[in-house]
Amino acid sequence: MESKYELQDTPIDKMTHECGVFGVWSPKPDSIFAFVYYGLYALQHRGQESSGISITLPEGRIVSKKGMGVVSDVFDELSMVKIVGKSAIGHVRYSTFGSSNVENAQPLEISSKYGQIALAHNGNLSNARLLKEALKDKGSIFQTNIDSEVILHLLTRSDTRHVENALHDALSQIEGGYALVVMTGDKLIGIRDPDGIRPLCMGKTDDGKYVLSSESCGLDAVGAEFIRDIEPGEMVRISEKGVTSKKFTEDTKKLPCSFEYIYFARPDSTMDGVDVYKVRHKSGQLLYDQHKVEADVVIGVPDSGTPAAIGFSEASGIPYGMGLIKNKYIGRTFIKPSQELRERAVGVKLNPLKPILEGKRVVVIDDSIVRGTTSRRLVTMLKEAGAKEVHFRVASPPVKWPCFLGIDTPTKNELIANHMSPKELGEWMGADSLEYLSIENLRTSLAGENYCFGCLTGAYPVKSPEELETAASCRLV
């Protein structure tokens, strides 16, 4: 009975973001360190473990500052934010369990035969391990656990004269889903994987700054106007010569991650022409059409379940209500309640709003179910708060497969949908009914078929690490 209290929480019962990237290029030196600060601040939902910014000073030298924590904790001095430069990139990183330390913070900044290079990435290379072993065999050394280091090694092993060509060589060897922002002393480069799995878009301010951001909400935060999404397999170069674009492979498809729309992205972002809010709202409407139910109130699990709950309310005519209040004051260290207290005090982080629930037939909408444990506790909480009936609706199909393309998921075995039918799951949770959105309706919400549904269907756009390992086909160029 070592410790009743613990510092970190048990594994969060959600799919989790991996990272957010941001970049800016300014036609003349400006206080763009602050610029990236606000951009990252808007992307903070994509990662809260570490934050970092690299900036090219007016004289061409790159300097970096990285640290553990959210943007506003790491960059807490005015002097820092006032730094002037020509170009800058930034990164926020998701807090995975286990080895979290500042060595793994990004951007990664190196010096090489191509001069200084800084790189930040969101995503996962599915052949990272194989490449790393091959590179080690060739004599490379690794100081971090991040894929960016693999990319930089590949890049600097190129024989070409120009860094873009070298980058091209590196990209031809990696597989997976990724968005990269790369900065050298005189240019900013944005890259998106051949399948367009991870998002990246470009914008421009009225004073001529070009901006790259994982999501369009990052552009809004700095007053940049959205220009377009980076295309799958595209490499965009921004420099004094303007913006140029090049495909680094012809073998491209457009299969953006559907879970960005279901859960990860901010509702005010638009990605590849599709509004995140609208997808969620539509999913809520379709959820009702799919499985009608009689009830007194519809509530959403904050924050990601809210748009679907509003949609459900509209389609059904059942009033929408705030049934759950989320505590928003999370500091750097939250000590989780002891088992004993947790059982008695369900409302530390999420509190049910009794006047909305008491004696009511409640429809509760969540964006997805992963392990199921949180949902189960939620149903208990709602019943204890007086709900007469609890109808659980999930605004996505069952999650049955792990992701290896930039999302941190539990193992296949930990995904509850592999063990229980919706009916069984609803009963286990104590809900009066439980229904998922069908894959067809998700496609309808997304208004298209061309998405990665890997975690929902097991059909991935690229080979999995396991397949690659078996093929053992990794050969460095």
Added chain:
Amino acid sequence: MESKYELQDTPIDKMTHECGVFGVWSPKPDSIFAFVYYGLYALQHRGQESSGISITLPEGRIVSKKGMGVVSDVFDELSMVKIVGKSAIGHVRYSTFGSSNVENAQPLEISSKYGQIALAHNGNLSNARLLKEALKDKGSIFQTNIDSEVILHLLTRSDTRHVENALHDALSQIEGGYALVVMTGDKLIGIRDPDGIRPLCMGKTDDGKYVLSSESCGLDAVGAEFIRDIEPGEMVRISEKGVTSKKFTEDTKKLPCSFEYIYFARPDSTMDGVDVYKVRHKSGQLLYDQHKVEADVVIGVPDSGTPAAIGFSEASGIPYGMGLIKNKYIGRTFIKPSQELRERAVGVKLNPLKPILEGKRVVVIDDSIVRGTTSRRLVTMLKEAGAKEVHFRVASPPVKWPCFLGIDTPTKNELIANHMSPKELGEWMGADSLEYLSIENLRTSLAGENYCFGCLTGAYPVKSPEELETAASCRLV
């Protein structure tokens, strides 16, 4: 042109909380330090400047730990949270501009002829300055700027033998709106001002712990069941002899602060028998009845405008939507954008959701208007996001008077409602219409007349500090 960037924001355009208090008494020693930690965490919206906890150890000694910041920042060590005791009180303090330092953190812990005493309070003594001067004349010294110190001086100057009687003497000399939790080596005391202006309620856990909390959401966070509100002018004592109650004055009224319901309290709290959420929801409904409007969507200013927006939507049949996304990642230090960036990038803290707004006639609901500057910026933001019309609705009457009973308000002159009619204000803001909830309808929402509406009507339940100063009638007992 000193600094384009600043660490602190300009005065927040809101009425602001002053404090939250919490207390627990346990029939046997238990890890109640953690208990108060979670209780304060639930009351964090009442103050984020400083946090403090005092605990009576099993042997009867009181120790305290206070610091700047939110609860989870100040109490960041497991060893601390594991501290076992019989009784504990805690406090969170609002960040006022100007002198903020750890000396002013609460609880205030002293040693005296009555032994050790710890005291935490929410509220304001309207005769604090007069009492302080009178006490100084008698030889008292002051080491802080908080009213608690005045109360403790009055208490220890009493001639009575028992601390409760001394407390009675002290309370008979103070005026204002306040809720106090007081702890001695063997008891926990809860006190509410004679007019019941500031809230305080009591609950109990199933293992016999008694809990005091500014709001009922604090009880929920620790799994305590709500027993009742402390009555105006009541002093509740919890000790090994059980719970006893005493009125310290017969001259009581029940006039709780109406702004707790309008803005301060958490929507999941119930105070003096009235659900906060229901009041806000009802206000939204009445706002529509009062001034009908044709529109395509109703949005709320997060987070406090949301329940009224939902109510408005229900009454009007106009669909409810999430039109504004609030960034929830606020760290210890947020560097506000430079003027230039702020003008270009409106969406750093609050981003409009274009798909909801574009080409739409929008009703936007906020809980109140204080200075008006934020509201004006909001209207501009909505129009720039494509709203065809913006109808601003305020879920409370115009704020025209400052509060001196525990709320931090601007001066009368800074309150925009003293300078502009609703019509003028709407025009200045660029809104297509602007309407306030009438005072009658607020009363309807509150289902009663007996509230303090001081800031809305200028009719305060107690004498103002200015009136008291003129009367110059302060005499120590």
Added chain:
Amino acid sequence: MESKYELQDTPIDKMTHECGVFGVWSPKPDSIFAFVYYGLYALQHRGQESSGISITLPEGRIVSKKGMGVVSDVFDELSMVKIVGKSAIGHVRYSTFGSSNVENAQPLEISSKYGQIALAHNGNLSNARLLKEALKDKGSIFQTNIDSEVILHLLTRSDTRHVENALHDALSQIEGGYALVVMTGDKLIGIRDPDGIRPLCMGKTDDGKYVLSSESCGLDAVGAEFIRDIEPGEMVRISEKGVTSKKFTEDTKKLPCSFEYIYFARPDSTMDGVDVYKVRHKSGQLLYDQHKVEADVVIGVPDSGTPAAIGFSEASGIPYGMGLIKNKYIGRTFIKPSQELRERAVGVKLNPLKPILEGKRVVVIDDSIVRGTTSRRLVTMLKEAGAKEVHFRVASPPVKWPCFLGIDTPTKNELIANHMSPKELGEWMGADSLEYLSIENLRTSLAGENYCFGCLTGAYPVKSPEELETAASCRLV
């Protein structure tokens, strides 16, 4: 077997300082915050637990900054050190075991009927407990454990109009050994106890600043010229009207603490006309005269044993050598070695210099012996380093009595000299001989009889707390 390693060391085997005080008054506003910073830095040997500075700003308001740690740790920002003011006082506090926290840091700053007052003190009131009880009975509250708070309560309970008279009243009620610096909005006051037990001196800079300091080395650090020592029972007031002096009692003697010369003070200080270095050097010479010995080398226990070792070497003709090297890099947190490692690795903090010791007959000089444990370990260390003989010489008489006048001593029972004769002690330590300086020779070194030798003889200049408690005669004026 809980913890092999501990954060804090076992009780240091030394008499220990309590505090150092410093003050400055400037004829015109100047950056005197920095001034006090350097003054305290020179007095840092008198206390390393906490540091604090109070300053009167040009407009007359007093502000303070206090914290745990040495001066250079607490005041680590340039902005702070640049603060300009008219007058300032500072304090360093010794780290006692047990309750050490920032509440007990000085100066203590209050507001009162006399306006703002800041006070810092070195020393102990022998009737503090009695006064505190009496004050509590009268209704006073205590927020700290420091004697300064007692003095301030006495002061503000006075009926006189002027703060100096009130201070006079307070001083007439306290007993003990103390040096005080007191600051109001327009003056700086220095006070020394009626017996002159604790030191305080005054200096002046060539641009007219007046300086008060516990030791003259504090004057040197800020370039002030020594004017004179404050007299026993004297109150010196420095203001725009110049320097005035007043005796607050006629019942004065001059009995400075002899241990300041033996161990506490810095060797470059001069107190009451006597050079500290000369006293120690002379004691070393007399030690040889008193007990001649044949040896090859004389070494001192750094740092306080060094001057006596040099004197011994001169008197005896035996060469002086550096036989022990002290590690000077002590950070904020030093983790002491486990018992096992400590036995094997004697040299973590103090390392013997073998080339000096091997095969030699060694005389080792320490300033005093308190518990004896450190000395014993030292003899073992020297023998293991190869010393053929170890002759231990103590440059003071046996410490047999506790001090209650500002020095932190073990209990009488813990003082080894109460249990063993010099011969027994030497044998227990494993030394080939052990001798103390005689009290007569100490008097010779000090060139006078008028000192407090309380801890050596049991004859104190004032009543002990025990005597006072028995008399129970504490009556507040």
Added chain:
Amino acid sequence: MESKYELQDTPIDKMTHECGVFGVWSPKPDSIFAFVYYGLYALQHRGQESSGISITLPEGRIVSKKGMGVVSDVFDELSMVKIVGKSAIGHVRYSTFGSSNVENAQPLEISSKYGQIALAHNGNLSNARLLKEALKDKGSIFQTNIDSEVILHLLTRSDTRHVENALHDALSQIEGGYALVVMTGDKLIGIRDPDGIRPLCMGKTDDGKYVLSSESCGLDAVGAEFIRDIEPGEMVRISEKGVTSKKFTEDTKKLPCSFEYIYFARPDSTMDGVDVYKVRHKSGQLLYDQHKVEADVVIGVPDSGTPAAIGFSEASGIPYGMGLIKNKYIGRTFIKPSQELRERAVGVKLNPLKPILEGKRVVVIDDSIVRGTTSRRLVTMLKEAGAKEVHFRVASPPVKWPCFLGIDTPTKNELIANHMSPKELGEWMGADSLEYLSIENLRTSLAGENYCFGCLTGAYPVKSPEELETAASCRLV
């Protein structure tokens, strides 16, 4: 007139250490993290900027912890110090001006085809820049500015199967003065450059732990017995198979840095069979023999001038005295006095002891003179303290050449000895005479000729970086 006060001091007027290294190998898992902690603590004089420890956990995995500051600041948690392992290495780094950040802290820990490797080094590679360029051309990337990274790149580019052979290959390509400790999952390796310029020795504890340390004082601190110095060009491997030794080159000489004896090393260290204290003491004696002088007192500049002062006193019969008191309380941040205060207050860091100096003819001994500015200020200080005559004696020959073998020196032009004869220098300083130790007498003190006297004579044992750059002969194997 920007800032009167500054955080960092002007360049220290001393040659400066670069680093200290330490390693331990234990026959069975033990709390050796603490072990390295105490070892580094003893080597702290070799570097205070950053501290780091890498440890091989019982299961073979290497983990590291590094930070800015001294050992006791970086490793401030008991939990950390209790870490158990089989082998560990540590490093302290000197604070150079300019780019100091945690990226450059050591040990450097990597993963490679040889598994995990941690490396810490003291010294400088004279062909580091050339190797770095050549490695970059081959595709290597650099994440730090430290030479260790160059060595690790060379190592992992080797084609051999065993890490020792790879290390051998790497060592065959580097030039300069260095001592390395290298750790893999199952062994600890100690390496010293072919000329034995930088020191490294080995010891053993009575429970079988092997220890590597820059100086023997590190062995004393952990209770290890000195075995022997690592030989020039030697690679010592410690593992479960015992201790094996191999020369990685036959082209070796033994030319230890003479300045380690003059100034850098701790006086209680013995290096290559020569006691540091004895060298300094002898130099003091020879200084008198070389230039006799009549005087009343001999003082040393603390701490490094003290042993020579004692030697001078013995040789001359002139009494030795403590003439200068050094303030030993240096925290993390020391704010240096403004120019104005510095001129008036000479005694902030070093205070003259007037009773020793007044009216006396003083001989003052320093270990060396670099820029001369500090010495000049010292003479002024002594004269102002009343010295009638000041005879400056330097216990080393004039420093005329920069070092590129691990010591941070000013440029040739900044070395005062290149601009003034001893006579001129003495006059400029205001001394009544100034003499240096002759190079012949230094050789006598060192009892040998085989030392690196590069900074004194310009004759270096290896090619300088400039010579190497001209030859431009760097070819990777």
